[in-house]
Amino acid sequence: MNVDVTLYVPCHNGSPWLGDCLSAIRDQTLQPAELLVVGDAPGDDINQIAKRHDARVIDQEGNGGLSGARNVALAQANGELLATVEHEVVVSPEWLARLVSHFASPRVGAAMGRLRERYTARAADRWRAYHMTQDWGPGGLVNPPPLPETNVVLRTQLVRKLGGYNEGYPSNGTDYSFADCDLYNRLRMAGYDGVYEPSAAAEHMRSDSVASILTTYATWLQAPFEFYGDYSHEAGLGRKLLETVRQLRAALAQDQGNDDAPLAYLTVVALLRTLLVDLRISRRRSEAAGHPATAAQTAGAEARLRRQLLDIVAARNTRLPPTIGVHLDALLAPTRAEQSQGVASYDEPLPDLLLEVLEAVTVALDELSYELWRDLPTAGEIVSSEWLPASKGAQADVGAFQRAEQSSVRVAATEVETRDRFAEAIESWARRRSDQVAAVVLTGSLDFTPGEPGPQLLVITHDELSPGDARRWQKAAAKAAARAGGRSVPPLRHIPVYALGWVAPSAGVLDLRVAGRVIAGDPALLSLIPPVTPSQLPPAEGLWRLAAAAGLLVQLWPASGRSDRPTQAEIAGCARSVSMAGEGLLLARGAYRAHPASRRFGLATDHEGRPDVLAALTAVDVALAAFETSSSVSDYRELARRVVLDVAQLCGDWLVSWERPGASLATLCRTWFAWAGDRVGVPAAALALLAAAPPPQEPPALTSARQLLSPAPKKRTSWSDVRKAWMTQLASAEADGWPLLWSAAPTPGDRP
Structure with a gap:
């Protein structure tokens, strides 16, 4: 096909590649009628390289981006066809002739060659080749999805008729913009075809850095x-x-x-x-x-x-x-x-x-x-x-x-070194049981951070796990963690894979979805758990969380008559109990958040102008600040107890004893037991025990605690005796999912 072609090379900081690019153009079997190099303030090096290859240099007069350079070339072009090759591309000798041959058809408005990457050994270059490819394969195509202009030929008058390149599209420092794709779309809408010709081969010569490619x-x-x-x-x-x-x-x-x-x-x-x-x-x-x-x-x-x-x-x-x-x-x-x-x-x-x-x-x-x-x-x-x-x-x-x-x-x-040692120990323990363990999920913090949840482990098993196996696994995991650095292992919860899709909405499930970390096994299993939104959580779960906070304090309470100062670990436990009380309040109000930081924000804001809620939230906030910043609090346990019991009283009035507001906490615990059945015996007893802890805030609560336990301790036993009986029953209750982690909270009509 006998036709004049203007070929231009847009060049921005391209002197390392420009010589090779122009040499390949001068080796074409079909030579362009004119060869242009368009640059923004091109230096002596660009001018010298262009002169050696008989190319005319056009100053773009300021960096107008790639679109601006293309429009400058369009205005200067005298050829019937307008070809372009970017400065870091080297074309094969037949490149121009093979693309020009397609313009024998008046329907063709653009033709593009096959661009391959010269460098693919390094990850950044390989990433470009796979995810930013301009290589559409060995077969020819009519109207491929995009037609980027790293190596392309177009009809000059058609591009002018379409208005040239839209300079409104942004261009980055590596000379890429969306304007070429935009022009191709307008060309197609005008009724012209684009052609991909794989035999018109070209190579991209630049090696990318991670920063440049991303x-x-x-x-x-x-x-x-x-x-x-x-x-x-x-x-x-x-x-x-x-x-x-x-x-x-x-x-x-x-x-x-x-x-x-x-x-x-x-x-x-x-x-x-x-x-x-x-x-x-x-x-x-x-x-x-x-x-x-x-x-x-x-x-x-x-x-x-x-x-x-x-x-x-x-x-x-x-x-x-x-x-x-x-x-x-x-x-x-x-x-x-x-x-x-x-x-x-x-x-x-x-x-x-x-x-x-x-x-x-x-x-x-x-x-x-x-x-x-x-x-x-x-x-x-x-x-x-x-x-x-x-x-x-x-x-x-x-x-x-x-x-x-x-x-x-x-x-x-x-x-995270200590956390990693713990995770590695559990991972090793799970790997030895890979025929039974599908995954181990860790939630909570492995650090003693005031107010933050402690670590919790959920084992996803291939099949149901017997209680005996669960106890043996707990001991084996504890030994593995001890060898890794002496960290204790929380109770192991377990659930078979087939049950993951049927887990009821709960705060524990929401925490799993947001903050669960799979430390052994297949991470994809977490996606089987149904998504949970805060609005789906049952408000009754607030009492369950408050009971867990009370149980934590009861375990930290000293024997009668002792006034020892808590250790740092006990202070962290007190802070966690206060934080759990705030979580219980949010759950009862339907305002629970999955992330600890978001929960803290909710505690500071979600009171809707109600004085009673504002007072409870303020108490939680002040107590947490005292635990984190002050060494002058005389009795950490007593401070935590007041907050937990006050919030429990407030939530109990909302959720359980709505017909008897202001009833004693002991009465609320018994009402909760009657409402939700035997499953809440140990949790309700924890709240009653906390109210009766020496010095007792509510002396009759000890009787309620005794009645809530089954079998009940003997009458006229001391607080320490009732707590001992409660601790025994707690071990069994924990195996059934208390404190609540990922199972649903009991509601009216829920019976064991």
Whole structure:
């Protein structure tokens, strides 16, 4: 086909590759009539390279981005066809001739060649090849989905008629924008076809760093949403966040299918980074427009989303968050103002929009296999070793980054060393029973943190577990943990796999879904548990949680006549009991939150102007502050007891004794027993025992405690004797699921 072709090369910081690019163009069997190099303030090196290859250099006059460079070339072009090759692409000798041949048909408006990656050994380059591919395979196509213009030929007058390239689309520092896809869409709407010709081969010559490839990818996803203003309002931001999860969920499936752990690790980092970038862009767009930030746009929301995203990762492999955290810091450092704003509102709850995103992320990560999660920490080390691109002089920078990163990872890892030893011991214990154990789930904190829940273990078994096996497993797990560092093991709860889908809504199930960490077995099993929302939780569970708080205090109470000062561990237990009382109040009001930080925020805000609720919430808040900051509290146990009993009285008036408000706590306990049956005998007795603990606040409560236990202790026994009988029955009750963890709270009509 005899036709004049103008070929241009847009060049931004491209001198390392430009010589090879122009040499390949001059080796074409079909030579272009004119060869242009378009750059923003091109230096002497660009001019010299272009001169050697008989190319004319056009100054873009300021960096107008890739779209601007294309429009400059369009205005200068004299050829009937307009061809373009990016500065880091090398084309084969037949490239131009094979693409031009398609324009013999008047329906063809654009033709593109097959672009392959020269470098694929390193994870970042391989990630580009798989997830940002411009290689549509060995077969020719008419109208492929996108037609990016890394190597393409178009009809010059057609592009001018369509208005050229839309410079409103953003372009990042690596010269990528959405404007080429936008032009292709307009070309198709005008009735023209695009052609993909695989025999017109080209190679992409650049080796990417992790930062450059993830930045480029985020910009690809960002551009259309940016153009249509979606970042400026919450509905549009929600669409963008969920589209990010959808795209990278598909990428994770591809990585798993290819059994490529380093790529899967990069995709997880890309998922977390892109979501956080979206929030940051949205916040800055609102600030630029002078609009107040929505709840999802604040720096605090970004900080909380990051923390909860890492919690989701930790639930599947506790060794990953330190490394991912370091990589996120390297990729996405916030400004000082954003960092201080994030810390200031760290404990506020996430808005519903971001909770929906977290649920989508959980579903995406649950689809990865146990074997892949197991391999991701090693994959993270591989990514660290390949952090910078494979270019001259990069080795020293790689070494410096690795040393800095390894130091940061060591610091972060030290903070979880004890927890990891415990998790490793339980994992080893479960691995020896893999024929019976499908997974072990850990919830709660392994640190003595005032007010925070302690560790709880749920064993998911392949089949039903007998009580005898459960006791033997408890002893074996305790020995394994003791060898790992002396940490005690909480009671083992167990549930067969087939029952996971039938678990009733409870606060424990909500905690499992949000903060459960699979420390052994298949992480995907957690996805079998039905999703739970706070509105589904039964208010009666509030009394159950209060009873557990009372039981914790009863076990910490000294013998009659003793006034010893509590140890630090006992102080932590007192603080936890107060925190559990607050949780019970939230459950009774239908305002429970899954994350501890969100619960603390709820305790400070969810009183709806009611003086009685406000007084109870204030008491909880003041007590927790005293436990955390003060050494002048004279009696920690007594402070905790007052808070727990006051909140129990309030909740009991709401939930049990509504026809007799103001009744004594002992009466409320007996009413609860009559309402819910024998299952609450031990919990109700715990509340009564706490009320009767020396010095007793409610002396008749000891009689109620004795009556609630079965078999009941002898009459006229002391508080210590009743507590001893209660402790004996507590061991049996714990095997049946008390304190409540993941089974449903008893309600009227529930009978054993």
